[in-house]
């Protein structure tokens with residue numbers, strides 16, 4: 001057996017992935033932040049690479065090629081020619097940009113052979129081609145239109161391609177500085193959230209607002225053509241110069257300076273969030289239509305940071321424009337490692353590409369796992385008290401019973417997820433029927449903004465009972481409405497008129513599963529299939545048997561600003577720092593109130609800042 | 612001990628190495644093919660193969676050479692001959708054995724004289740964990756730390772108790788490292804890293820000998836199998852910066868007295884060029900490299916072949 005190793009480094013989110021050259025099977029993939037415990041770690045992914053070789057259990061000689069996502073020559077060229085820093089990455093302008101982009105990449109071959117312990121052939125795959133590969137190759141389609149949209153790669157910020165069999169053809173692109181991703185990021189920054197991580201929060205904020213600025217955005221900031229292509233009016237943006245995303249004209253346009261981080265969220269921020277969301281959806285829809293026209297394909301695959309906009313994806317899905325839509329769950333830069341590896345495997349090494357009914361992403365459970373023996377030895381070493389339930393049905397029933405009684409459960413089980421979402425393997429779970437659960441989990445467990453909604457994980461064969469959605473959505477990348485008969489009226493108009501504050505609005509029940517129902521009655525779906533994750537499915541099934549409710553709240557197992565936990569040690573640390581009630585580590589269950597008193601650990605809040 | 616059924620890649624200055632353990636927690640294959648000759652190997656990290664993947668160790672290299680035999684590696688990193696004897700008693704005494712190979716890193720003579728070994732705790736501080744040990748009292752081996760206390764202690768709690776810090780003169784050694792002229796100084800001063808071999812009557816050798824006598828005696832009451840003792844040299848001996856004569860003399864006396872096979876790989880290793888010999892250890896880590904393991908295997912192979920042929 002031989003393999004291709006894909007590496008993404010020196011962007012926002014370093015990662016490594018390893019795939020087979022026989023049939024493109026994804027053996028392993030993981031982000032470096034989980035190993036280094038530094039969120040969005042852009043450094044060389046030594047930990048993730050080591051893990052990839054561990055999972056494949058191979059010597060470096062079995063690696064036919066190492067493929068780096070991004071053609072560094074092009075990136076360097078862009079930096080040098082334009083004398084600019086890409087604001088989301090480098091803050092200190094040109095010098096930093098040169099050093100970070102050029103300097104680090106020149107060391108890359110050396111870092112690689114150090115980590116591998118051998119020199120292997122070393123290639124590059126273009127940024128957007130990597131994204132396109134990550135979207136197309138694992139998808140369950142013989143042929144598909146490919147849409148990739150992000151902040152910026154070498155030059156391109158958006159591309160349309162066509163995948164057939166093992167071949168990908170790139171058809172169109174839009175180049176920097178015209179970037180839908182950076183426009184979204186600019187509004188994110190203006191609304192007081194962090195670029196590169198706050199975009200998801202802005203999307204969560206959108207349903208609280210009205211798209212009253214959508215026309216202003218179209219009139220001044222972005223010129224959208226019928227085919228979805230666009231140009232930004234750069235007079236409003238500061239990112240090509242370096243330090244800031246938005247310029248003074250931008251601030252004048254929306255009536256004032258940006259919101260200070262962590263200050264009170266105002267109606268204006270909510271309306272801006274709703275407006276940029278509407279504009280984004282318009283562009284994505286037009287692009288998708290155009291991609292459909294020029295490729296003639298009935299399927300669409302997507303990647304790039306903007307593809308994580310599950311609200312836009314959900315709308316696209318409901319248009320019926322495509323028979324099938326598949327989005328790479330590691331849509332951001334981390335996913336580039338996987339795309340680069342797959343591209344090389346399928347094109348340079350002629351790896352087969354079997355296409356079946358379901359995708360080849362394996363539920364995105366592509367990271368490390370830990371054995372019950374490892375958990376047992378850790379629990380003993382730390383002097384903790386755990387209940388060992390080796391029988392999985394009995395364990396599921398025990399955990400489900402606790403959740404049904406209002407307990408909040410942290411769960412580490414099976415292989416860790418690849419991509420930004422926790423899909424049950426490193427998740428905090430709760431009862432979605434509980435009206436106080438959203439604010440309790442936000443404030444005393446995740447220590448984050450209370451407006452942020454939680455996602456439901458639901459048995460894949462029960463999804464239509466609760467949501468207006470019938471297909472699978474295994475990666476939490478589609479938003480769908482809660483079924484009308486399950487909704488409750490909740491006086492949203494009072495809130496808009498200023499009659500209620502946000503927390504109050506959050507705490508009002510909106511459906512019979514309030515904790516996962518957003519204020520616009522939408523939910524970010526994760527459908528769970530027993531083939532991808534039999535244990536998690538069993539747990540949902542057990543909860544359903546006890547309560548009649550086939551879904552749970554599923555949020556990532558971390559506190560604010562911290563990378564999602566990877567090891568049992570990480571999980572135990574997080575467990576004691578929060579008001580989580582129960583911790584599941586593979587076959588072991590730890591109850592908070594049964595544990596010996598822990599030393600106070602107040603330092604940690606400063607360890608991770610709000611992202 | 613390692614966790615059982617582990618598959619890991621350990622990051623290392625060599626890049627990394629693959630470590631796989633069986634259900635007992637040894638870096639060894641688990642299946643026993645009865646029709647094959649069974650070779651059981653005991654030792655410390657130089658035999659367990661710190662720094663190299665399972666398949667690249669000298670025991671595995673030998674296993675590939677003799678396909679009629681199956682090699683089981685019971686080596687435990689950080690252990691002394693005393694603990695290795697206890698491992699044999701606990702895990703291997705009743706197993707089919709056609710050849711038992713006891714690899715004694717010559718430095719083990721210091722480890723068997725200590726009751727504690729340094730380790731790092733959860734906070735990364737150095738603490739001392741108890742190890743089982745033996746003392747010679749009136750010519751008899753007496754077991755200490757039985758059962759082995761689980762709690763670790765700090766240096767100050769330990770006081771004057773015997774600890775193996777992994778070097779004869781820790782301070783001096785650290786200083787020499789910093790000067791980066793360690794090799795030179797060692798050869799100029801006739802550095803003897805393991806002085807307990809200097810004379811047959813030193814307490815260290817007396818204890819080592821007693822442990823091996825007891826172990827061999829027990830093996831012989833149970834099995835009718837060949838036993839080989841492999842004194843594994845330190846890199847100073849291989850590279851000619853320390854004199855091996857004393858330990859070689861002690862082990863050959865032992866071989867004659869007890870009628871046990873002493874398989875000394877050192878003469879063969881000394882046959883390589885200086886550059887090759889330097890390549891038998893890593894840049895910083897003193898453990899055997901893949902080349903070092905291969906050379907040890909090659910040095911042992913002829914005698915192992917004889918022993919396996921005799922046994923069949």
Ligand SMILES: [Fe+2]
Pocket residue numbers: 127131150151152153304305332333
């Ligand atoms: Fe990208």
